[in-house]
Amino acid sequence: MKILSAAQTRALDQATIQDEGIMSLELMERAATAFTEWLLNRLSAGREVHIFCGPGNNGGDGLAAARLLHQAGQPVRVWLLPAARDSADFTANRHRLPPEVPCAELNTRSLPELPASAVVVDALFGTGLSRPLTDEAATVVQHINHSAASIVAVDMPSGLLTDAPQPAGSVVVRARYTVSFELPKLAFFLPQNAEFVGLWEVLPIGLDEGLIHNTPVDNHTIDLKLLTNRLPARQKFGHKGTYGHALLLAGSYGKVGAAVLAARACLHGGVGLLTLGVPTVGYDIVQTAVPEAMALPGIGQEHVTSLPDLAPYSAVGIGPGLGQHDDSHAALEKLLRTATVPLVLDADALNLLGANRALLDLLPPDAILTPHPREFERLTQPACHDYHRLELLRAFCHRHQCYVVLKGAHTCVGTPAGDLYFNTTGNAGMATGGSGDVLTGLLTALRAQKLSALDACLVGVYAHGRAGDLAAQQLGEMGLAAGDIVTHLGPALQKLVTPSGF
Template identity: 40%
Template sequence: MKIFSALQIKKWDAFTILNQPISSVQLMENAANSCANWLEENYNVHHPIIIFCGTGNNGGDGFAIARLLYHKGFDINIFANPNSNYSENALINFQRCKDITGIDILGFGTLDQYVFKENSIIIDALFGIGLNRIIEGETADVISFLNESKLPKVSIDIPSGLMADEIIAENAVIFKADHTLTFQTWKKSMLHPEAGIFCGAIHVLDIALSEEFYVNEITNNNVIDDILISEIYKPRKEFSHKGTYGKTNIVAGSFGKIGAAVLATKATLKSGSGITFILAPKCGYEILQTNCPEAMFVSGGENEVTNFDFEESAVIGIGPGLGTDPETESSFLQFLKTYKKPFVVDADALNIISKNPTALNQIPKHSIITPHPKEFERLFGKTENSFERLHLAIKKAKELQIYIVLKDHHTQVITPENQVFYNITGNSGMAKGGSGDALLGIITSLLAQNYSPKYASIFGVWLHGKAGDFAAEKFSKEAMLPSDLIEEIGTVFKYLNKKILPKNWKD
């Protein structure tokens, strides 16, 4: 799914109105209908609805939603400023609500006297994606008051106070929603932690904007969704053998950290690697052979990996639990000077590189690095927020001609061509040591199976997150383990074959 800026979405609206038999007020009706239907599906008519409307088109959406829900049998109250200078379409829908005797329109100044029923739902339709300033004055007071409420809160298109494309000011007043009903596509700010925490659960609603505009409009920002994955995923062929699916060589583990090697290797095997090697220290031999009998063990040293000797035709994934022993560091840096094929770099391998900045330029082109925010900072320097970190990652991916998998709640895959792909699978139950080791194994396995570095990264983070979602569903976010995630990789492939592949697909 493409992500458009606020300006592009405004153009999208205008293009739709110009090229389809629809007026701007009817387009607003489409948006309101999609929201009203969602609210009806998720809350019954016994929930009073209190809608807070601004003066622009977001407020117009709110007025239209109020009217539609009233006709569905909901008890509706609206808070707005009756004397405001409304946009044209907002004024039309304000008047329509005003003409309905069963809908009360109250001024913001009366809010402190209003008694909310305990099962009420609060709807935020104060400001939309066109906001380009900090909210102040009476409206800021209203938002602050509502944020104190424990009642369920739903924002229309974007929580009021957020901007679609930019970082929010530190002192900004922002509506904190439990759900956000956004139109047609994700907004970039929703995918960054500083802003995403205000959105709650995000639901993308189709309001019938022009498909032609969507296809032809260019953007570098995308969400990884099922449609994209269905285009990437290569089903396993019936007439094939282990050599068809590549050789993977995981380089991982040191004394006390063999578990990281186990997790990375298991994830490699589970995600389809044809032949798998694990280069690890001898101290992990029995553990790895017992836990990963399908992988071939290659000794890389006694208690640390000090001998980087690989199967020539294998794709390498390196880093989990590797440690930063001086001999390991020296051997790895020597390996970097001579190795020329794309490989996957994580964890301690990244930490070694960060201590030796010239090594960055020795990472082979089209390789994949998978840093979490702290590892990224050690590699490339400190940034003030996730927006700045992404901008720096875009710059470095192009400069080094590598793929950066920037791990976060919504992990970003950044390509050397300045494209950004945000992942929306996964959950907070994956915030445990070992999850990153699994991701390294998955991506390396996909790279070995002849997925391009771009597609191995995109498919890898989606597969990893989807497996985490199945694990959380089965065990809970609190109790799920990275090993549970790895076990659910098979469930994801079943999902792919049943839900995403065209039903008429034939080998």
């Protein structure tokens, strides 16, 4: 799914109106109907709804929703923000509002009481805003935020910029839910906006799919449609040699568990053969914990100090629990200089790169790096804000012709072409030690099976999050551990396999 800018979204609305030969008021009615149905499915009968409407089309959405809620028998009150001029569709919906619906202009000297049992609908400004809220609008938003009512934003929390950094100290609605239309907004995927957006959902309103397809973007979401035909089905006469031989260089004294988790994930990711390059202190552990893998002795006593012959392997993953010793650094440098197969770098391999940035110039094309935000800062520089971090991500991937899996609530895959892909699976229960090791093992397995770097990243990130979701359904988020993600990788991947047949 594409992520459009605010300007592109407005252009798409207008193009749909022209292409279908409808009035803009009809498109607004679609949005209001979809929003009202969403709200009614979550409201208890008799719960009062307070709708705050601005003078533009977002306010028009709110007025239309008020009419539809009233027709459904839901108590509703409308509060209008004073303005010198209203949009034409706002005015039309103001005239359509039944006289029985209480509707009053806001007075900032005497703002309405908002009981904790009420639902507040924010339809003040939406995506049309390009500057921080001031004066009466800011006062109204602060009043809404100070209430104990449940706040639902229509399309966008008022005061939040759609695709630009938020000015310091700006006033923004703090929504519990945000309900948007057709396509998500970039702001929804960024950690700095979580306190404003809350939980979000996108509702279809029939915007022209052809127009969406032809709109150029460099931000996307990772969803099932995007993943179609990226993970081939297993061959009937395939054998272990068909599905690649992966090498994982991982583990050190006290951190052999990272190697075990990565190895188990690699195996559950479908690799045909797996060799574990672990130091001698981990040899007995991995032979017992991961009997399906081969353990490679002789590459170090308490940490990895040397490389084996790389000829047998179709992909190499390095980093989980590796440690940052000087001889591990030397082994990493040798790997970067000599490897001719796909690489996946995580954890201490990234820390070694960050501490010795000259090594970055040795990255072979299409290498996959899997940092969390702090590790990414070590590779680049501290980000001023989330949008700056995305700029750094694009520049880093382009310069080094690599793929970066920037981990987080909406893990973002950066590509050498400058495209960003935001994941839509996963949950807070996955914020636990070892989760990243599992992802490394899975990505290494997919690269060993000859998936392209892009396909491996997209499939791996989505399946990793989906496995976490399946685990959370059984165990709850608080009870989820990294090993539970491994257990559910098979079902998560099966959902993505390209079906055979006609």
